[in-house]
Amino acid sequence: MHIRRAVPADAEELCSLLNEIIRTGGTTALETPLLAAEFTNWFIDGEFxxxxHVAEHDGLLAGFQSLSLYGDPPKGFADIATFARTNPKIPGVGSALFPATRAAGEELGFEFINATIRADNVSGLAYYTRMGFEDYDRLVQVPLLDGTPVDRIKKRFKLGTSRHTSSE
Known part of the structure; x- marks a missing residue:
């Protein structure tokens, strides 16, 4: 698997990948599909x-992982988002992406990477735990667009540590 920085030309394919995940539901707080221009602003070159980074595998963009300041995280924190293609499912995408994202967070001088995961996203919670993230807060009963309350688990990864030893 090849890891590289995302560029605006990746937006269409990555947006399609993300929108499939959004339409399936249950694993992302995002509930409304994005247009490619919105995707570019949110994940590739927007203000926050x-x-x-993207993972390429056999000519496909298999997934992406971003760090941002979206949502005004606490000082010293960057926020992470990870999405992997569901069709076809390609194992190991998140594990392949994290070292590059972690290195970028360290280079940018952050102390922590924050992940906020829906409590019903079992695979997402397991992924971030495998990467070495630890629970530190919980947002209780955050409503989805349809009004369904779902907790959000906040996990953080302390940069400058070497806890990531397992694979996806």
Missing amino acids: TLVC
Whole structure:
């Protein structure tokens, strides 16, 4: 798997990948599909975007991971988002992306990377735990667009540590 920085030309394919995840539901707080221009602004070169990496596998963009300041995180924190293609499912995308994202967070001088995950996103919670993220807060009963309350688990990864030893 090849990891590189995302560029605006990746937006259409990555937006399609993300929109499929959004339409399936249950694993992202995002509930409304994005247009490619919105995707570019949110994840590649927008005001709050810090870095976005993509994983390429057999000619496909298999997934992406971004760091941003979206949502005004606490001082010293960058926020992470990770999305992997569901069709076809390609194992190991998140694990392949994290070292580049972690290095970028360290280079940018952040102390922590924050992940906010829906409590019903079992695979997302497991992924971030495998990467070495630890629970530190919980947002209780955040309503989805349809009004369904779902907790959000906040996990953080302390940069400058070497806890990531497992694979996806």
